[in-house]
Amino acid sequence: MKTEPGTGPLLFAVLVPHRNAVFALEQFRQRLFALGLDGAFSFPAAALLARLSRPLTGAELKEAAAELRRRLGGKKITAVLSSLSTVYFPQDKIRFFGPRIDIPPLPLPKSAVIARRGKPLLAPAVLGPEEPARAAKKTAEAPPPELSFRAAALSNLAVYPSETGETDYSYTWELGRLYWLPKPAR
Numbered sequence: 001m002k003t004e005p006g007t008g009p010l011l012f013a014v015l016v017p018h019r020n021a022v023f024a025l026e027q028f029r030q031r032l033f034a035l036g037l038d039g040a041f042s043f044p045a046a047a048l049l050a051r052l053s054r055p056l057t058g059a060e061l062k063e064a065a066a067e068l069r070r071r072l073g074g075k076k077i078t079a080v081l082s083s084l085s086t087v088y089f090p091q092d093k094i095r096f097f098g099p100r101i102d103i104p105p106l107p108l109p110k111s112a113v114i115a116r117r118g119k120p121l122l123a124p125a126v127l128g129p130e131e132p133a134r135a136a137k138k139t140a141e142a143p144p145p146e147l148s149f150r151a152a153a154l155s156n157l158a159v160y161p162s163e164t165g166e167t168d169y170s171y172t173w174e175l176g177r178l179y180w181l182p183k184p185a186r
Contacts (some may be wrong), residue, residue: 002148003181004174006097007064008172009158009160010051010092010094010158010160011051011053011054011055011156011157011158011159012041012048012049012050012052012053012156012157013049013050013052013056013061013108013112013113013154013155013156013157013162014034014044014046014047014048014049014065014102014110014154014155014156014157014175015047015049015077015103015120015152015154016044016045016046016047016152016153016154016155016175017045017046017047017077017122017147017151017152018149018151018152018153020148020149020151021147021148021149022102022145023044024043024146025122025123025132026045026133026145026185028118029041029045029123029125030126033114033134036152037097037125037127037131037135038126038128039097039125039126039127039128039131040125041125041158042125042126042171043096043123043125043126043171043173044157044173044175045122045123046123046126046157046175047101047103047120047121047123047153048096048106048117048120048121048124049086049115049116049120049121049154050106050108050112050114050115050116050147051088051089051092051105051114051115052112052113052114052149052156053113053114053115054111054112054155055112055113055158055176056108056112056156058179060109060112061154061155061156061179062116062179064095064106064108064154064179065137065153065169065179065180065181065182066108066181066182067107068074068103068104068154068181069181069183069184071103071104071106072103072104072181072184073184073185074150074158074184074185075106075113075150076148076150077097077102077103077148077149077150077152078101078148079100079101079102079122079146079147080149081147082140084097084100084119084135085098085100086093086127086135087117087118087121088105088117089115089117093117093129094129095126095127095128095129095131096121096124096126096171097121097124097125097126097127097131097135098121098123098124098125098127098172099121099123099147100118100120100121100122101119101120101121101122102119102186103119103120122147124164125148127173127183129184150181150182150184151181152171152180152181153178153179153180153181154165154178154179155175155178155179156175156176157173157174157175157176158174158176159172160173160174
């Protein structure tokens with residue numbers, strides 16, 4: 001991702017799993033890194049929901065969290081283990097890689113959404129321009145873990161290119177306040 005000075009960060013709406021699910025995600029990312037995917041730790045343990053033009057307000061995130069819980073009911077959020085894939089945002093020249101999660105489409109304010117790319121990717125790695133084909137081959141050796149969780153939150157995420165390190169993989173990020181999905185009705 002190459003951004004010009006003063007253009008600001010890339011903004012995303014993300015779903016953040018509860019910390020109880022993060023351990024398995026971190027182990028998966030360690031395996032990806034060991035297989036040679038340098039960007040395995042370039043992104044937080046979160047699922048990309050949409051690329052945004054502006055951060056969502058607290059009220060918008062709270063409403064979306066309640067709606068997602070309503071649509072999920074008591075179901076858990078699960079990683080679709082057979083669907084490791086790549087999501088590319090061409091305007092930003094950034095590629096993400098990871099397992100898809102199975103959640104219903106989430107209504108987010110059209111005024112804020114720039115792009116969505118199918119089902120969200122959970123805990124994606126950032127890939128360099130030549131890596132998508134190689135990533136698919138490499139991860140046959142490291143399939144994603146069994147993942148399912150009920151507790152999750154929605155948040156804004158700002159991603160900045162790091163001034164140190166490899167430009168295709170080095171990013172810093174700021175995760176906004178977490179808006180937890182309400183507990184499922186019993």
